[in-house]
Amino acid sequence: MKSRNHNNRPVELPNFCHLGTSLRIALTVEAALIAGVIARAANVDDFRAEFIALSALAQPALLLCLLALCFASRWLRGLPYRKGVAATLALGMAVAAGVAAWLAPLTDSVAYTPAVVALFALALGGGLLAYFNLRARALSPAITEARLQALQARIRPHFLFNSLNAVLSLVRSDPRRAEHALENMADLFRALMSQANQLVPLEDEVALTRAYLELEQLRLGDRLQVVWHTRKMPADALIPPLVIQPLVENAVYHGIEPQPGGGEVSLNVYRSGDKVHIVVRNPVAADASHHKGNRIALANIRERLLLHFDLDAQLKSEPMGAVYQVHIVMPYTRERTQPAPVRPHRR
Numbered sequence: 001m002k003s004r005n006h007n008n009r010p011v012e013l014p015n016f017c018h019l020g021t022s023l024r025i026a027l028t029v030e031a032a033l034i035a036g037v038i039a040r041a042a043n044v045d046d047f048r049a050e051f052i053a054l055s056a057l058a059q060p061a062l063l064l065c066l067l068a069l070c071f072a073s074r075w076l077r078g079l080p081y082r083k084g085v086a087a088t089l090a091l092g093m094a095v096a097a098g099v100a101a102w103l104a105p106l107t108d109s110v111a112y113t114p115a116v117v118a119l120f121a122l123a124l125g126g127g128l129l130a131y132f133n134l135r136a137r138a139l140s141p142a143i144t145e146a147r148l149q150a151l152q153a154r155i156r157p158h159f160l161f162n163s164l165n166a167v168l169s170l171v172r173s174d175p176r177r178a179e180h181a182l183e184n185m186a187d188l189f190r191a192l193m194s195q196a197n198q199l200v201p202l203e204d205e206v207a208l209t210r211a212y213l214e215l216e217q218l219r220l221g222d223r224l225q226v227v228w229h230t231r232k233m234p235a236d237a238l239i240p241p242l243v244i245q246p247l248v249e250n251a252v253y254h255g256i257e258p259q260p261g262g263g264e265v266s267l268n269v270y271r272s273g274d275k276v277h278i279v280v281r282n283p284v285a286a287d288a289s290h291h292k293g294n295r296i297a298l299a300n301i302r303e304r305l306l307l308h309f310d311l312d313a314q315l316k317s318e319p320m321g322a323v324y325q326v327h328i329v330m331p332y333t334r335e336r337t338q339p340a341p342v343r344p345h346r347r
Helices: 018-039 044-071 073-078 082-108 114-139 142-152 157-170 175-192 202-223 242-258 290-312
Strands: 224-229 264-273 275-283 315-318 322-332
Touching: 018 044, 018 114, 018 290, 044 073, 044 082, 044 114, 073 082, 082 114, 157 175, 157 202, 202 224, 202 264, 202 275, 242 264, 242 275, 242 290, 242 322, 264 322, 290 315, 290 322
Parallel strands: 224 264
Antiparallel strands: 264 275, 275 322, 315 322
């Protein structure tokens, strides 16, 4: 369960398994150790000796705390916020005190007793949780939602007009196909208007991308060839909305349209370990300047991945000979941080 901030957005404990969270905790602990040793040391030699002695205790405690928090992360995040904070602090204190007691026979210092170490863990843990709470509140408000909504609302006007013209050309000759195309357009624009802060099932994003490609094939015909590799796709994975479709739109706009003979767009979606991989490839246009428009869309997607997954997601884009490839890697997660959106049903 979560508490609510002034924007009526849920504030929750951080995901302690995320790289960004662990890195911030580790850096804060190291900074606190250095500051504490500087305050105690009279000279450089004292600083070196004190820091080595303290690190021999702090590093194992930090590592075990991070592992324990990651292992218990889902349970902690499922508690009411205040109880989750209390349980997190208690777990950190217990691990730190246990390590201090375990290493006590190996150290000569009497300053770092289990009780002292537990109090240090309490103070540092409380400060870190306050920081994560403030950070969540800073990322939660309407500013972040506006940024996300703006990112997901970027669909090229020419696509809308071209799709409408393609549908109009089918109304008399093939009304059933025209109806199916209109349903695809409705699904696409419904997704554009959905809440950007919610993660969506990967299978829904793939279905949306297929709908988009069907619309593009109406006007491009055989010039657009699409190859899907989804046999290893984790359909239940949750990802930010409208991540794949903009990549494919770029692939069509920058890789297929400039080619007189068209080309092939390939999509490979699979899971490897605890990561979800999305790979999109398209031909490289002869006119390199036409391809520069990719940069804005890729920067937008990077920002969206950062807001949702912090440092645990990455996006790489690079030309590979005659092919341009975009490769997204993000955590495999099935944990919703928001209520699931209602999925529309067709007639």
